Amino acid sequence: MGTMGLALPWKARISSVPRERGTRVEPSEHFAGGPNRAAVDAQGEDAALAAACRSGDLRAYERLYALHGARMKNLARNLVGNPVDAEDAVQETFLKVHRSIASFRGQSSFITWTYRILINTCYDARRSRRRKKEVANEDSEESPGLEPRAPGAHPALRMALERALAKLTQHQRDVFLLYEVEGFRHAEIAGMLEMTETASKNTLFQAKKNLRQMLEPPRTSAAGSR
DSSP states (O other), rough: OOOOOOOOOOHHHOSOOOTTTSOOOOOOEEEEEEEEEHHHHHHHHHHHHHHHHHOOOOHHHHHHHHHHHHHHHHHHHHHHHHHHHHHHHHHHHHHHHHHHHHGGGGOOHHHHHHHHHHHHHHHHHHHHHHHHHHHTTSSSOOOOOOOOOTOOHHHHHHHHHHHHHHHHHHHHHHHIIIISSSOOOOOHHHHHHSSHHHHHHHHHHHHHHHHHHHHHHOOTTTTOOO
């Protein structure tokens, strides 16, 4: 599975040193004893978008794409490993949203529901690609085309990180990508991956622990170095 285009300060993300309080800013439900205005506006936008899509308003789908299309493509690229399959997955997701909007019951936010469809579509694409490989009996692994790296990123380190990510379990890799790369909150990830918020947090912790073990150089004892 490709993990291309991952532009983030990796060492800070997986460091064993706890980050200072406030280094990651997440939307809060309350501020100064009252509801967060941005959160309220987002909830209203979400509900209005869901209602408009349910009514068949094509402008609502255009609005959905304008708001989330780029982020959806980025997530899909990280899940399926190349931009062509990612574009197909996003297009397929919008078709599925259009076909299934009547089944949306509001148990999660409309956007979370949409991203859950996208993630499942990416899972289907990965399974289909694996089956095709087995049928074709390919001798070599597919090497996805890598996007330009983030400014200042060392290519050797970047490749090592991508190889390490590929060794994580699917759940660990996906939670790590959703939280650290895409910036979703654990509550949102729980809805997308149909797991509890606690399970999302524990999975992220285990993913970071495994990445540190794979990426940190072996420690030499102080006594042996003297």
